[in-house]
Amino acid sequence: ETGVTQSPTHLIKTRGQQVTLRCSSQSGHNTVSWYQQALGQGPQFIFQYYREEENGRGNFPPRFSGLQFPNYSSELNVNALELDDSALYLCASSSGIGSGNTIYFGEGSWLTVV
Amino acid sequence: RKEVEQDPGPFNVPEGATVAFNCTYSNSASQSFFWYRQDCRKEPKLLMSVYSSGNEDGRFTAQLNRASQYISLLIRDSKLSDSATYLCVAENYGGSQGNLIFGKGTKLSVKP
Secondary structure, three states: OOOOEEEOOEEEEOOOOOEEEEEEOOOOOOEEEEEEEOOOOOOEEEEEEEOOEEEEEOOOOOOEEEEEOOOOOEEEEEOOOOHHHOEEEEEEEEOOOOOOOOOEEOOOEEEEEO | OOOEEEOOOOEEEEOOOOEEEEEEEOOOOOOOEEEEEEOOOOOOEEEEEEOOOOEEEOOEEEEEEOOOOEEEEEEOOOOHHHOEEEEEEEEOOOOOOOOEEEOOOEEEEEEO
16 A cells, blocks of 8 residues: 555564565655564664665664665664564655655564564 | 653543543654554554644544643544554654654544
């Protein structure tokens, strides 16, 4: 519906492993933000990419990293997975970083760490 | 203190009822505010932006009180389909658009 697609939709990883989540932004959108939503919590801002550069980061450790490609799709990488990393990971895209640019969320990737 | 605080509920109301959700935010410099709706195991979807002058969209009315750092959402004539979690959101001042601070959400359950 929003034109933002994420993959995979569900995955299970073991503690200590690494995971890569992917996001294709809506056509024409050059800005991608990533959020983590733990059960019973609101989404928490991880970081944002604008035109392939990181443009802001939330309170997440360095083992959370990302990148944005020339087509503005994006990846979120998490190393050394911990049980508390189990969450819904949401990608949101927008056509710019200024206020007034509506952001659109993808359906998310459900990560379970066991 | 949490940056955006809201009553988690749940609010259990009958169809046709009027229900109000409140939210407070801590960053007085925040400029933009929103209400998002999130259905169970789905992504958040923008319900409406919140302006100081107040804004209305059908059965939904949002209000912002900057002096009190308080945001509200009023839902009139509740429908079964309004059952969801409602997230209060402030744009992080100094951050870029898309750097949003979400509350934990208020769960609404509308019963027949």
